[in-house]
Amino acid sequence: MLDIIKTRRSIRKFEDREVEKDKLKAILQGALTAPSSRGKRPWNLIAVTEKEQFNQLSQCREVGSSFLADASACIVIVGDPTVTDVWIEDASIIATILLLEAHGQGLGACWCQVRNRETKDGNSSSDFVKSVLGIPAQYSVECIIGMGYPGEEKQPYDEDELPYDKIRYGRW
Ligand SMILES: Cc1cc2nc3c(=O)[nH]c(=O)nc-3n(C[C@H](O)[C@H](O)[C@H](O)COP(=O)(O)O)c2cc1C
Structure with missing residues:
Protein backbone atom coordinates (compact mmCIF):
# COMPACT_ATOMS: atom_id res chain seq x y z
CA MET A 1 0.00 0.00 0.00
CA PHE A 14 -4.01 7.29 -21.91
CA GLU A 15 -3.49 4.42 -24.32
CA ASP A 16 -6.36 3.69 -26.69
CA ARG A 17 -7.15 0.52 -24.79
CA GLU A 18 -10.23 -0.58 -22.91
CA VAL A 19 -10.16 -1.08 -19.15
CA GLU A 20 -11.32 -4.64 -18.54
CA LYS A 21 -14.83 -4.80 -17.04
CA ASP A 22 -13.62 -6.99 -14.15
CA LYS A 23 -10.86 -4.54 -13.31
CA LEU A 24 -13.28 -1.63 -13.27
CA LYS A 25 -15.70 -3.62 -11.17
CA ALA A 26 -12.96 -4.48 -8.66
CA ILE A 27 -11.97 -0.82 -8.39
CA LEU A 28 -15.58 0.24 -7.81
CA GLN A 29 -16.10 -2.53 -5.28
CA GLY A 30 -12.98 -1.51 -3.35
CA ALA A 31 -14.13 2.10 -3.24
CA LEU A 32 -17.34 1.10 -1.50
CA THR A 33 -15.27 0.37 1.63
CA ALA A 34 -14.39 4.08 1.92
CA PRO A 35 -14.83 5.61 5.36
CA SER A 36 -17.57 8.22 5.63
CA SER A 37 -18.84 10.43 8.42
CA ARG A 38 -21.16 8.39 10.66
CA GLY A 39 -21.05 5.73 7.95
CA LYS A 40 -23.63 7.65 5.91
CA ARG A 41 -21.98 7.07 2.50
CA PRO A 42 -23.46 10.21 0.94
CA TRP A 43 -22.00 9.36 -2.46
CA ASN A 44 -22.97 7.60 -5.65
CA LEU A 45 -20.55 6.51 -8.34
CA ILE A 46 -21.39 6.55 -12.04
CA ALA A 47 -19.02 4.45 -14.13
CA VAL A 48 -18.94 5.80 -17.68
CA THR A 49 -17.31 3.73 -20.41
CA GLU A 50 -18.68 5.18 -23.66
CA LYS A 51 -16.37 7.33 -25.78
CA GLU A 52 -19.21 9.68 -26.73
CA GLN A 53 -19.89 10.35 -23.06
CA PHE A 54 -16.18 11.05 -22.40
CA ASN A 55 -16.33 13.71 -25.09
CA GLN A 56 -19.35 15.30 -23.43
CA LEU A 57 -17.86 15.14 -19.92
CA SER A 58 -14.60 16.66 -21.17
CA GLN A 59 -16.56 19.86 -21.83
CA CYS A 60 -17.64 20.32 -18.22
CA ARG A 61 -14.89 22.92 -17.71
CA GLU A 62 -13.24 25.54 -19.87
CA VAL A 63 -9.85 24.11 -18.95
CA GLY A 64 -8.85 21.22 -16.73
CA SER A 65 -11.30 18.63 -18.07
CA SER A 66 -10.03 18.06 -21.61
CA PHE A 67 -8.02 14.96 -20.60
CA LEU A 68 -11.30 13.11 -19.96
CA ALA A 69 -11.88 12.85 -23.73
CA ASP A 70 -9.02 10.34 -24.03
CA ALA A 71 -9.83 8.32 -20.91
CA SER A 72 -10.96 4.69 -21.09
CA ALA A 73 -13.23 4.98 -18.06
CA CYS A 74 -14.59 7.88 -16.05
CA ILE A 75 -16.01 7.55 -12.58
CA VAL A 76 -18.28 10.43 -11.69
CA ILE A 77 -18.53 11.08 -7.96
CA VAL A 78 -21.95 12.38 -7.04
CA GLY A 79 -22.64 13.63 -3.53
CA ASP A 80 -25.91 14.07 -1.72
CA PRO A 81 -25.76 17.28 0.38
CA THR A 82 -29.13 16.39 1.95
CA VAL A 83 -27.54 13.42 3.75
CA THR A 84 -24.72 15.17 5.62
CA ASP A 85 -22.96 18.53 5.85
CA VAL A 86 -19.61 16.79 5.28
CA TRP A 87 -20.48 15.19 1.94
CA ILE A 88 -17.56 16.99 0.30
CA GLU A 89 -15.08 15.33 2.65
CA ASP A 90 -16.72 11.94 2.12
CA ALA A 91 -16.76 12.37 -1.67
CA SER A 92 -13.12 13.46 -1.64
CA ILE A 93 -12.09 10.41 0.35
CA ILE A 94 -13.75 7.98 -2.04
CA ALA A 95 -12.22 9.87 -4.98
CA THR A 96 -8.75 9.53 -3.45
CA ILE A 97 -9.28 5.83 -2.87
CA LEU A 98 -10.30 5.44 -6.53
CA LEU A 99 -7.09 7.20 -7.64
CA LEU A 100 -4.97 4.87 -5.53
CA GLU A 101 -6.86 1.75 -6.58
CA ALA A 102 -6.52 2.65 -10.26
CA HIS A 103 -2.78 3.06 -9.83
CA GLY A 104 -2.60 -0.21 -7.89
CA GLN A 105 -4.29 -1.94 -10.86
CA GLY A 106 -1.69 -0.62 -13.29
CA LEU A 107 -3.88 2.18 -14.60
CA GLY A 108 -3.24 5.91 -14.68
CA ALA A 109 -5.84 8.31 -13.31
CA CYS A 110 -6.47 11.96 -12.60
CA TRP A 111 -9.05 13.99 -10.71
CA CYS A 112 -11.15 16.51 -12.64
CA GLN A 113 -12.71 19.05 -10.29
CA VAL A 114 -16.41 19.70 -10.95
CA ARG A 115 -17.85 21.25 -7.78
CA ASN A 116 -17.48 25.06 -7.71
CA ARG A 117 -16.26 25.13 -11.32
CA GLU A 118 -17.82 26.49 -14.51
CA THR A 119 -18.19 25.56 -18.16
CA LYS A 120 -16.77 27.87 -20.81
CA ASP A 121 -20.23 29.52 -21.00
CA GLY A 122 -20.13 30.36 -17.31
CA ASN A 123 -22.64 27.71 -16.26
CA SER A 124 -22.14 25.40 -13.30
CA SER A 125 -19.97 22.40 -14.21
CA SER A 126 -21.96 20.30 -11.76
CA ASP A 127 -25.27 21.18 -13.49
CA PHE A 128 -23.66 20.42 -16.85
CA VAL A 129 -22.58 16.92 -15.75
CA LYS A 130 -25.96 16.37 -14.11
CA SER A 131 -27.75 17.11 -17.37
CA VAL A 132 -25.37 14.91 -19.42
CA LEU A 133 -25.90 11.93 -17.11
CA GLY A 134 -29.48 12.50 -15.95
CA ILE A 135 -28.56 13.03 -12.31
CA PRO A 136 -31.55 14.19 -10.16
CA ALA A 137 -31.61 17.77 -8.83
CA GLN A 138 -30.83 17.09 -5.15
CA TYR A 139 -27.34 15.77 -5.95
CA SER A 140 -24.07 17.62 -6.56
CA VAL A 141 -21.11 16.43 -8.58
CA GLU A 142 -17.81 16.61 -6.71
CA CYS A 143 -15.41 15.40 -9.37
CA ILE A 144 -14.74 12.95 -12.16
CA ILE A 145 -11.88 10.46 -12.01
CA GLY A 146 -10.64 9.79 -15.53
CA MET A 147 -8.60 6.61 -15.91
CA GLY A 148 -7.04 4.28 -18.43
CA TYR A 149 -3.82 2.50 -19.28
CA PRO A 150 -1.09 5.14 -18.91
CA GLY A 151 0.00 6.90 -22.07
CA GLU A 152 2.63 8.89 -20.21
CA GLU A 153 5.21 8.02 -17.60
CA LYS A 154 5.75 10.15 -14.53
CA GLN A 155 8.47 9.67 -11.99
CA PRO A 156 7.42 9.28 -8.37
CA TYR A 157 8.29 12.19 -6.13
CA ASP A 158 11.89 12.19 -4.92
CA GLU A 159 11.72 11.30 -1.24
CA ASP A 160 14.52 13.76 -0.47
CA GLU A 161 12.49 16.61 -1.96
CA LEU A 162 9.16 16.11 -0.20
CA PRO A 163 7.95 19.17 1.75
CA TYR A 164 9.01 17.95 5.17
CA ASP A 165 8.56 21.48 6.52
CA LYS A 166 4.79 20.84 6.33
CA ILE A 167 5.13 18.36 9.18
CA ARG A 168 5.32 19.48 12.78
CA TYR A 169 5.51 17.28 15.82
CA GLY A 170 3.64 17.85 19.05
CA ARG A 171 2.55 21.46 18.35
CA TRP A 172 2.73 24.20 15.65
C1 LIG B 1 -9.08 18.54 -5.37
C2 LIG B 1 -8.30 18.31 -6.64
C3 LIG B 1 -8.73 18.89 -7.82
C4 LIG B 1 -8.03 18.66 -9.01
N1 LIG B 1 -8.55 19.14 -10.17
C5 LIG B 1 -7.94 18.86 -11.33
C6 LIG B 1 -8.53 19.24 -12.56
O1 LIG B 1 -9.63 19.78 -12.60
N2 LIG B 1 -7.88 18.94 -13.71
C7 LIG B 1 -6.67 18.30 -13.71
O2 LIG B 1 -6.11 18.07 -14.79
N3 LIG B 1 -6.07 17.90 -12.54
C8 LIG B 1 -6.69 18.15 -11.37
N4 LIG B 1 -6.15 17.71 -10.19
C9 LIG B 1 -4.86 16.99 -10.18
C10 LIG B 1 -3.76 17.92 -9.63
O3 LIG B 1 -3.44 18.89 -10.60
C11 LIG B 1 -2.53 17.07 -9.25
O4 LIG B 1 -2.89 16.19 -8.22
C12 LIG B 1 -1.37 17.95 -8.79
O5 LIG B 1 -0.87 18.72 -9.85
C13 LIG B 1 -0.22 17.12 -8.20
O6 LIG B 1 0.24 16.17 -9.15
P1 LIG B 1 0.26 14.60 -8.80
O7 LIG B 1 -1.17 14.15 -8.63
O8 LIG B 1 0.94 13.95 -9.98
O9 LIG B 1 1.01 14.42 -7.53
C14 LIG B 1 -6.84 17.89 -9.00
C15 LIG B 1 -6.40 17.32 -7.80
C16 LIG B 1 -7.13 17.50 -6.64
C17 LIG B 1 -6.69 16.82 -5.37
Missing part, protein backbone atom coordinates in the same frame (compact mmCIF):
# COMPACT_ATOMS: atom_id res chain seq x y z
CA LEU A 2 2.77 2.43 0.92
CA ASP A 3 4.41 1.71 -2.42
CA ILE A 4 1.16 2.50 -4.26
CA ILE A 5 0.86 5.80 -2.38
CA LYS A 6 4.49 6.72 -3.04
CA THR A 7 4.42 6.02 -6.79
CA ARG A 8 1.02 7.51 -7.69
CA ARG A 9 1.02 10.52 -10.01
CA SER A 10 -1.74 12.24 -11.96
CA ILE A 11 -1.89 10.69 -15.43
CA ARG A 12 -3.75 12.63 -18.11
CA LYS A 13 -2.68 10.74 -21.24
Whole structure:
Protein backbone atom coordinates (compact mmCIF):
# COMPACT_ATOMS: atom_id res chain seq x y z
CA MET A 1 0.00 0.00 0.00
CA LEU A 2 2.77 2.43 0.92
CA ASP A 3 4.41 1.71 -2.42
CA ILE A 4 1.16 2.50 -4.26
CA ILE A 5 0.86 5.80 -2.38
CA LYS A 6 4.49 6.72 -3.04
CA THR A 7 4.42 6.02 -6.79
CA ARG A 8 1.02 7.51 -7.69
CA ARG A 9 1.02 10.52 -10.01
CA SER A 10 -1.74 12.24 -11.96
CA ILE A 11 -1.89 10.69 -15.43
CA ARG A 12 -3.75 12.63 -18.11
CA LYS A 13 -2.68 10.74 -21.24
CA PHE A 14 -4.01 7.29 -21.91
CA GLU A 15 -3.49 4.42 -24.32
CA ASP A 16 -6.36 3.69 -26.69
CA ARG A 17 -7.15 0.52 -24.79
CA GLU A 18 -10.23 -0.58 -22.91
CA VAL A 19 -10.16 -1.08 -19.15
CA GLU A 20 -11.32 -4.64 -18.54
CA LYS A 21 -14.83 -4.80 -17.04
CA ASP A 22 -13.62 -6.99 -14.15
CA LYS A 23 -10.86 -4.54 -13.31
CA LEU A 24 -13.28 -1.63 -13.27
CA LYS A 25 -15.70 -3.62 -11.17
CA ALA A 26 -12.96 -4.48 -8.66
CA ILE A 27 -11.97 -0.82 -8.39
CA LEU A 28 -15.58 0.24 -7.81
CA GLN A 29 -16.10 -2.53 -5.28
CA GLY A 30 -12.98 -1.51 -3.35
CA ALA A 31 -14.13 2.10 -3.24
CA LEU A 32 -17.34 1.10 -1.50
CA THR A 33 -15.27 0.37 1.63
CA ALA A 34 -14.39 4.08 1.92
CA PRO A 35 -14.83 5.61 5.36
CA SER A 36 -17.57 8.22 5.63
CA SER A 37 -18.84 10.43 8.42
CA ARG A 38 -21.16 8.39 10.66
CA GLY A 39 -21.05 5.73 7.95
CA LYS A 40 -23.63 7.65 5.91
CA ARG A 41 -21.98 7.07 2.50
CA PRO A 42 -23.46 10.21 0.94
CA TRP A 43 -22.00 9.36 -2.46
CA ASN A 44 -22.97 7.60 -5.65
CA LEU A 45 -20.55 6.51 -8.34
CA ILE A 46 -21.39 6.55 -12.04
CA ALA A 47 -19.02 4.45 -14.13
CA VAL A 48 -18.94 5.80 -17.68
CA THR A 49 -17.31 3.73 -20.41
CA GLU A 50 -18.68 5.18 -23.66
CA LYS A 51 -16.37 7.33 -25.78
CA GLU A 52 -19.21 9.68 -26.73
CA GLN A 53 -19.89 10.35 -23.06
CA PHE A 54 -16.18 11.05 -22.40
CA ASN A 55 -16.33 13.71 -25.09
CA GLN A 56 -19.35 15.30 -23.43
CA LEU A 57 -17.86 15.14 -19.92
CA SER A 58 -14.60 16.66 -21.17
CA GLN A 59 -16.56 19.86 -21.83
CA CYS A 60 -17.64 20.32 -18.22
CA ARG A 61 -14.89 22.92 -17.71
CA GLU A 62 -13.24 25.54 -19.87
CA VAL A 63 -9.85 24.11 -18.95
CA GLY A 64 -8.85 21.22 -16.73
CA SER A 65 -11.30 18.63 -18.07
CA SER A 66 -10.03 18.06 -21.61
CA PHE A 67 -8.02 14.96 -20.60
CA LEU A 68 -11.30 13.11 -19.96
CA ALA A 69 -11.88 12.85 -23.73
CA ASP A 70 -9.02 10.34 -24.03
CA ALA A 71 -9.83 8.32 -20.91
CA SER A 72 -10.96 4.69 -21.09
CA ALA A 73 -13.23 4.98 -18.06
CA CYS A 74 -14.59 7.88 -16.05
CA ILE A 75 -16.01 7.55 -12.58
CA VAL A 76 -18.28 10.43 -11.69
CA ILE A 77 -18.53 11.08 -7.96
CA VAL A 78 -21.95 12.38 -7.04
CA GLY A 79 -22.64 13.63 -3.53
CA ASP A 80 -25.91 14.07 -1.72
CA PRO A 81 -25.76 17.28 0.38
CA THR A 82 -29.13 16.39 1.95
CA VAL A 83 -27.54 13.42 3.75
CA THR A 84 -24.72 15.17 5.62
CA ASP A 85 -22.96 18.53 5.85
CA VAL A 86 -19.61 16.79 5.28
CA TRP A 87 -20.48 15.19 1.94
CA ILE A 88 -17.56 16.99 0.30
CA GLU A 89 -15.08 15.33 2.65
CA ASP A 90 -16.72 11.94 2.12
CA ALA A 91 -16.76 12.37 -1.67
CA SER A 92 -13.12 13.46 -1.64
CA ILE A 93 -12.09 10.41 0.35
CA ILE A 94 -13.75 7.98 -2.04
CA ALA A 95 -12.22 9.87 -4.98
CA THR A 96 -8.75 9.53 -3.45
CA ILE A 97 -9.28 5.83 -2.87
CA LEU A 98 -10.30 5.44 -6.53
CA LEU A 99 -7.09 7.20 -7.64
CA LEU A 100 -4.97 4.87 -5.53
CA GLU A 101 -6.86 1.75 -6.58
CA ALA A 102 -6.52 2.65 -10.26
CA HIS A 103 -2.78 3.06 -9.83
CA GLY A 104 -2.60 -0.21 -7.89
CA GLN A 105 -4.29 -1.94 -10.86
CA GLY A 106 -1.69 -0.62 -13.29
CA LEU A 107 -3.88 2.18 -14.60
CA GLY A 108 -3.24 5.91 -14.68
CA ALA A 109 -5.84 8.31 -13.31
CA CYS A 110 -6.47 11.96 -12.60
CA TRP A 111 -9.05 13.99 -10.71
CA CYS A 112 -11.15 16.51 -12.64
CA GLN A 113 -12.71 19.05 -10.29
CA VAL A 114 -16.41 19.70 -10.95
CA ARG A 115 -17.85 21.25 -7.78
CA ASN A 116 -17.48 25.06 -7.71
CA ARG A 117 -16.26 25.13 -11.32
CA GLU A 118 -17.82 26.49 -14.51
CA THR A 119 -18.19 25.56 -18.16
CA LYS A 120 -16.77 27.87 -20.81
CA ASP A 121 -20.23 29.52 -21.00
CA GLY A 122 -20.13 30.36 -17.31
CA ASN A 123 -22.64 27.71 -16.26
CA SER A 124 -22.14 25.40 -13.30
CA SER A 125 -19.97 22.40 -14.21
CA SER A 126 -21.96 20.30 -11.76
CA ASP A 127 -25.27 21.18 -13.49
CA PHE A 128 -23.66 20.42 -16.85
CA VAL A 129 -22.58 16.92 -15.75
CA LYS A 130 -25.96 16.37 -14.11
CA SER A 131 -27.75 17.11 -17.37
CA VAL A 132 -25.37 14.91 -19.42
CA LEU A 133 -25.90 11.93 -17.11
CA GLY A 134 -29.48 12.50 -15.95
CA ILE A 135 -28.56 13.03 -12.31
CA PRO A 136 -31.55 14.19 -10.16
CA ALA A 137 -31.61 17.77 -8.83
CA GLN A 138 -30.83 17.09 -5.15
CA TYR A 139 -27.34 15.77 -5.95
CA SER A 140 -24.07 17.62 -6.56
CA VAL A 141 -21.11 16.43 -8.58
CA GLU A 142 -17.81 16.61 -6.71
CA CYS A 143 -15.41 15.40 -9.37
CA ILE A 144 -14.74 12.95 -12.16
CA ILE A 145 -11.88 10.46 -12.01
CA GLY A 146 -10.64 9.79 -15.53
CA MET A 147 -8.60 6.61 -15.91
CA GLY A 148 -7.04 4.28 -18.43
CA TYR A 149 -3.82 2.50 -19.28
CA PRO A 150 -1.09 5.14 -18.91
CA GLY A 151 0.00 6.90 -22.07
CA GLU A 152 2.63 8.89 -20.21
CA GLU A 153 5.21 8.02 -17.60
CA LYS A 154 5.75 10.15 -14.53
CA GLN A 155 8.47 9.67 -11.99
CA PRO A 156 7.42 9.28 -8.37
CA TYR A 157 8.29 12.19 -6.13
CA ASP A 158 11.89 12.19 -4.92
CA GLU A 159 11.72 11.30 -1.24
CA ASP A 160 14.52 13.76 -0.47
CA GLU A 161 12.49 16.61 -1.96
CA LEU A 162 9.16 16.11 -0.20
CA PRO A 163 7.95 19.17 1.75
CA TYR A 164 9.01 17.95 5.17
CA ASP A 165 8.56 21.48 6.52
CA LYS A 166 4.79 20.84 6.33
CA ILE A 167 5.13 18.36 9.18
CA ARG A 168 5.32 19.48 12.78
CA TYR A 169 5.51 17.28 15.82
CA GLY A 170 3.64 17.85 19.05
CA ARG A 171 2.55 21.46 18.35
CA TRP A 172 2.73 24.20 15.65
C1 LIG B 1 -9.08 18.54 -5.37
C2 LIG B 1 -8.30 18.31 -6.64
C3 LIG B 1 -8.73 18.89 -7.82
C4 LIG B 1 -8.03 18.66 -9.01
N1 LIG B 1 -8.55 19.14 -10.17
C5 LIG B 1 -7.94 18.86 -11.33
C6 LIG B 1 -8.53 19.24 -12.56
O1 LIG B 1 -9.63 19.78 -12.60
N2 LIG B 1 -7.88 18.94 -13.71
C7 LIG B 1 -6.67 18.30 -13.71
O2 LIG B 1 -6.11 18.07 -14.79
N3 LIG B 1 -6.07 17.90 -12.54
C8 LIG B 1 -6.69 18.15 -11.37
N4 LIG B 1 -6.15 17.71 -10.19
C9 LIG B 1 -4.86 16.99 -10.18
C10 LIG B 1 -3.76 17.92 -9.63
O3 LIG B 1 -3.44 18.89 -10.60
C11 LIG B 1 -2.53 17.07 -9.25
O4 LIG B 1 -2.89 16.19 -8.22
C12 LIG B 1 -1.37 17.95 -8.79
O5 LIG B 1 -0.87 18.72 -9.85
C13 LIG B 1 -0.22 17.12 -8.20
O6 LIG B 1 0.24 16.17 -9.15
P1 LIG B 1 0.26 14.60 -8.80
O7 LIG B 1 -1.17 14.15 -8.63
O8 LIG B 1 0.94 13.95 -9.98
O9 LIG B 1 1.01 14.42 -7.53
C14 LIG B 1 -6.84 17.89 -9.00
C15 LIG B 1 -6.40 17.32 -7.80
C16 LIG B 1 -7.13 17.50 -6.64
C17 LIG B 1 -6.69 16.82 -5.37
